[in-house]
Amino acid sequence: MDQPKVVLSLMFFTMAFGFHLATALFYIAHWVFKKKWIGQASTALACVSLFSTSMILVFRAAESGHAPFSNLYESMVLFIWALTLAYLIMEYKYKLRVMGAFVMSIAFISILSAWLLPFRFKSIEQLNPALQNKWDFMVSALTPLGLEKYALGWLDFHVFTTFIGYAAFAIAFGLSIMYLIKVRFEERGRSNVLIDRFPEAKILDEICYQAIAWGFPFLGIGIVSGAVWANEAWGTWWSWDPKETWSLITWLIYAAYLHARVTRGWRGTKSAWLSILGFLAIIFLYWGVSFILPGLHAYA
Amino acid sequence: MADKGNSSNPSKKKSMKNFWLWRVASSVKFTVFILLSVALLSIVGTVVEQNRPLETYVMSYGEEWAEFIMTYGLNDMYHATWFTFMLVLLITNIIACTIDRFPSKWKSLLRAKKDFDPSVFERLTRSEEIQIDKNADSAALGVRAILKKKRFKVRESEEGGKNGFYAERGIIGRFGSDFVHLSLLVIILGAILGSFLGYKDYIAILVDGEVEIPNTEIGLRLDNFWIDRYESGQIKQYNSELVVLDKGEEVYKKHIWVNEPMVYKGIRFYQSSWGISWNRIAEAEVTLVKNKVPVGDPVLVDWLDKNEFAGTPFGIKLVGYVSDFAFDMESRTVYSKSGDVENPATMLEVYRNGEVVSTPWTLLHHHGIMATIPGEEGYEVYLTGIRNINYSGISINKDPGTNIVWIGCLIMGLGCYLSFFVYHRRMWIEVAPFNSGVKVKVCGMINKNQMKFDKEFAELLSSIKNIA
Numbered sequence: 103m104d105q106p107k108v109v110l111s112l113m114f115f116t117m118a119f120g121f122h123l124a125t126a127l128f129y130i131a132h133w134v135f136k137k138k139w140i141g142q143a144s145t146a147l148a149c150v151s152l153f154s155t156s157m158i159l160v161f162r163a164a165e166s167g168h169a170p171f172s173n174l175y176e177s178m179v180l181f182i183w184a185l186t187l188a189y190l191i192m193e194y195k196y197k198l199r200v201m202g203a204f205v206m207s208i209a210f211i212s213i214l215s216a217w218l219l220p221f222r223f224k225s226i227e228q229l230n231p232a233l234q235n236k237w238d239f240m241v242s243a244l245t246p247l248g249l250e251k252y253a254l255g256w257l258d259f260h261v262f263t264t265f266i267g268y269a270a271f272a273i274a275f276g277l278s279i280m281y282l283i284k285v286r287f288e289e290r291g292r293s294n295v296l297i298d299r300f301p302e303a304k305i306l307d308e309i310c311y312q313a314i315a316w317g318f319p320f321l322g323i324g325i326v327s328g329a330v331w332a333n334e335a336w337g338t339w340w341s342w343d344p345k346e347t348w349s350l351i352t353w354l355i356y357a358a359y360l361h362a363r364v365t366r367g368w369r370g371t372k373s374a375w376l377s378i379l380g381f382l383a384i385i386f387l388y389w390g391v392s393f394i395l396p397g398l399h400a401y402a
Numbered sequence: 403m404a405d406k407g408n409s410s411n412p413s414k415k416k417s418m419k420n421f422w423l424w425r426v427a428s429s430v431k432f433t434v435f436i437l438l439s440v441a442l443l444s445i446v447g448t449v450v451e452q453n454r455p456l457e458t459y460v461m462s463y464g465e466e467w468a469e470f471i472m473t474y475g476l477n478d479m480y481h482a483t484w485f486t487f488m489l490v491l492l493i494t495n496i497i498a499c500t501i502d503r504f505p506s507k508w509k510s511l512l513r514a515k516k517d518f519d520p521s522v523f524e525r526l527t528r529s530e531e532i533q534i535d536k537n538a539d540s541a542a543l544g545v546r547a548i549l550k551k552k553r554f555k556v557r558e559s560e561e562g563g564k565n566g567f568y569a570e571r572g573i574i575g576r577f578g579s580d581f582v583h584l585s586l587l588v589i590i591l592g593a594i595l596g597s598f599l600g601y602k603d604y605i606a607i608l609v610d611g612e613v614e615i616p617n618t619e620i621g622l623r624l625d626n627f628w629i630d631r632y633e634s635g636q637i638k639q640y641n642s643e644l645v646v647l648d649k650g651e652e653v654y655k656k657h658i659w660v661n662e663p664m665v666y667k668g669i670r671f672y673q674s675s676w677g678i679s680w681n682r683i684a685e686a687e688v689t690l691v692k693n694k695v696p697v698g699d700p701v702l703v704d705w706l707d708k709n710e711f712a713g714t715p716f717g718i719k720l721v722g723y724v725s726d727f728a729f730d731m732e733s734r735t736v737y738s739k740s741g742d743v744e745n746p747a748t749m750l751e752v753y754r755n756g757e758v759v760s761t762p763w764t765l766l767h768h769h770g771i772m773a774t775i776p777g778e779e780g781y782e783v784y785l786t787g788i789r790n791i792n793y794s795g796i797s798i799n800k801d802p803g804t805n806i807v808w809i810g811c812l813i814m815g816l817g818c819y820l821s822f823f824v825y826h827r828r829m830w831i832e833v834a835p836f837n838s839g840v841k842v843k844v845c846g847m848i849n850k851n852q853m854k855f856d857k858e859f860a861e862l863l864s865s866i867k868n869i870a
């Protein structure tokens with residue numbers, strides 16, 4: 103393994119850690135002080151954070167020689183990357199920076215927990231036999247160019263789509279918390295400087311739905327691509343492995359969210375609680391299952 | 403969103419729809435309840451290990467709980483009757499829901515195309531009036547052109563006359579949820595078909611060995627098995643070279659590894675494990691000794707093959723092997739205590755001048771336990787080395803339901819795309835003469851994503867204002 107490169111990904115991790123901390127603090131400061139320049143600085147910091155996590159991924163890939171999604175640490179970086187990217191897109195679309203105080207705090211907590219991971223979850227690992235999957239068409243397209251080691255496969259696709267789903271659900275989680283706070287204030291007709299800066303509850307509910315409308319199909323694609331891959335590697339597309347089952351459980355909770363939302367009287371508070379429940383299930387799916395339940399999955 | 407809850411008109415003819423059981427079975431509240439229950443119950447099977455022998459449960463949970471686990475099928479819970487029952491409830495709910503809502507949804511969406519109801523202008527919140535200096539006909543044409551450019555389908559409607567019309571876009575999005583629901587039925591169908599028409603099996607096959615594949619006419623031969631490693635020594639890949647035999651003829655050949663199965667006539671062969679044979683070796687190294695001192699060089703002997711100790715009257719033949727030697731006193735037979743290479747032993751036929759004089763078991767790690775050559779004081783044969791044979795564990799699987807499941811997944815993808823990203827927008831527009839020009843009344847609605855619609859609506863209004 104090339105020594106200097108390992109240093110680079112670690113360097114970018116430290117950088118990303120610092121920038122994520124700054125980003126979260128700036129978004130919170132912007133929420134509290136409502137100064138325009140703080141808001142602009144927060145967005146700029148979020149972009150720099152995104153850049154540094156991208157660099158971690160690039161250098162991890164270069165160091166390990168495979169897509170950087172093969173252990174808990176790498177996948178956390180992927181999660182933070184997807185979360186920041188998705189958040190920036192949303193901020194651009196809806197022009198609402200208050201969300202950043204919540205969403206980018208989730209991103210910071212994530213990078214903090216990746217940093218606190220014991221070393222054995224961070225080290226670069228070579229792929230075990232079950233993880234070595236490449237698409238034939240890509241291998242044959244890249245072989246003439248001598249680039250076949252960069253061919254992708256179901257592992258990459260499966261992890262990537264699942265994590266886009268997770269990122270969308272994390273955003274929905276932040277929005278649901280904001281919704282529940284806001285709706286309490288709206289219902290009681292109370293006023294508070296900080297809470298008044300939230301968008302209307304109705305809008306929070308709508309954006310939260312939009313986030314889940316992305317997360318739900320992506321988690322679905324993640325589950326299905328996992329099934330396709332399992333069919334190739336293990337011979338069955340579904341084996342009720344704990345990780346599989348938990349991903350189904352989360353997916354069902356979000357299906358319940360979607361249906362609660364089309365049920366008269368359940369839209370709003372009840373569905374917001376389901377979105378929170380769904381994200382707690384994801385945290386368990388992601389961390390709990392890896393540490394507590396036995397199974398076939400390497401990590402995520 | 404239209405048509406939820408009590409939109410199905412309670413006509414007296416359809417009395418079934420008023421029956422409480424039907425109302426429950428077709429309600430979305432019930433759906434939420436089932437979805438959450440299935441989610442919650444599924445957790446049990448991830449905590450209690452599945453498909454273990456009874457002893458495991460007794461050991462981890464105690465006798466009483468073990469009995470509970472066995473009684474309610476928690477040891478194989480995803481196949482337990484009550485779990486299947488929950489899935490049946492879900493399917494019933496989907497079907498009931500569709501029967502309940504789909505026809506009226508279909509009708510209301512189709513009828514809406516014909517109706518031009520002027521009262522919509524009062525009812526809808528997104529409603530606007532614009533004055534432009536144009537005559538009615540050219541203004542109407544301009545508005546139509548704008549709508550067409552925005553990919554709306556403009557409908558003539560008798561009620562509205564030629565200057566009042568209805569336009570819509572993305573109606574197919576309304577049917578996204580139906581595609582998703584249909585896809586679930588297709589996936590479940592595929593799973594059921596697979597479990598009835600397919601089978602799963604496992605075979606261990608020695609290198610150079612041949613086996614019949616259960617439930618088929620064909621045979622399988624393993625030409626080679628090997629393990630690739632990284633420089634660090636960590637295992638990189640398991641490989642087998644398989645040959646399919648049909649009446650002894652080679653018909654298909656493939657190098658498989660984990661993630662690269664062989665498919666032959668719908669049957670799939672997966673690399674699933676490997677090991678060292680417990681009842682066969684490739685080669686043994688045997689040393690002739692006299693009074694515990696080697697006589698000449700050790701000789702190598704292949705499986706079921708013979709060799710001579712040069713310069714002596716003795717020869718040997720390798721006829722048996724166990725990887726973990728044990729002797730059953732009652733039946734006076736030798737067997738292998740385990741599948742591991744713990745205490746390997748070979749059975750040799752010892753020849754003197756071409757005649758069998760004894761057939762001793764010789765142990766690799768314990769020399770000289772049996773009197774190996776009777777009548778020849780001091781002469782013994784020692785087993786001094788073995789070369790193992792690997793076997794490759796191949797999972798065999800036939801699942802004709804798999805493709806149906808994939809089709810179901812594609813339908814689900816389509817359905818999700820339609821539900822979440824194709825919005826149904828409807829516009830009602832009326833152009834009426836007003837003072838010297840015309841007044842254009844515009845109103846519209848969308849089935850979801852109001853924010854996006856507000857933006858579109860504003861854009862539409864500004865382009866109507868700018869009709870030149």
Ligand code: HEM
Binds near residue numbers: 583822
């Ligand atoms: C695992 C099971 C199910 C899944 C994954 C599922 C999925 C979906 C999805 C993705 C939507 C679209 C949601 C949206 O547009 O926001 C939807 C809508 C809907 N589902 Fe389901 N569904 C399931 C079970 C059911 C069942 C059992 C019923 C029966 C009552 C049902 C009734 C409905 C209704 C009434 C709608 C709204 C239709 C509309 O607005 O056009 N769903 N479902």
